[in-house]
Amino acid sequence: GQNIDQPTEMTATEGAIVQINCTYQTSGFNGLFWYQQHAGEAPTFLSYNVLDGLEEKGRFSSFLSRSKGYSYLLLKELQMKDSASYLCAVKDSNYQLIWGAGTKLIIKP
């Protein structure tokens, strides 16, 4: 079966750095997406990785290792507004998105 694993919940301090991991086992790989979702709202797109390596976009970076079936989202200079769930999703061999359950990130002052 296809599986995406993320930690259920993480806590970090305002101004700090946090890394949210995602491991996947899917039938094929055609890219990995990270989304942010505030409670009761729509997911919003953060990043896309299809080749190994690090993609940096402001305070957020995303890393991919296809050989390890592993990605992480790195958030720097954490702000209170970063409190949200972070969703990892992989496009499989049929180009369908397989979604992880999300990681709830709690930011403390």
Added chain:
Amino acid sequence: DGGITQSPKYLFRKEGQNVTLSCEQNLNHDAMYWYRQDPGQGLRLIYYSQIVNDFQKGDIAEGYSVSREKKESFPLTVTSAQKNPTAFYLCATQYGGESQPQHFGDGTRLSIL
């Protein structure tokens, strides 16, 4: 104002009743999707459509139906055959190639009365 509009924001269903969730987009995106989100689970695909007058079942299509008569509209009907419909329903669109992200509406929260 461009975007994806889902309505209503909250919906209540009585036993044995069919309800329809609206999804309208003015982004000119070809592909549209319906997902269901339950606590502690990833988004699950219900139906998707890549072109007008054509749609495919996703992983959990039983108890749901859709239509795609216009490019802008992709309504989802939750039928009485769906025995556990309480969830957050999200509509998404996508433009262009496989590297393009899906964009989401604000969702409809459906509950049973």
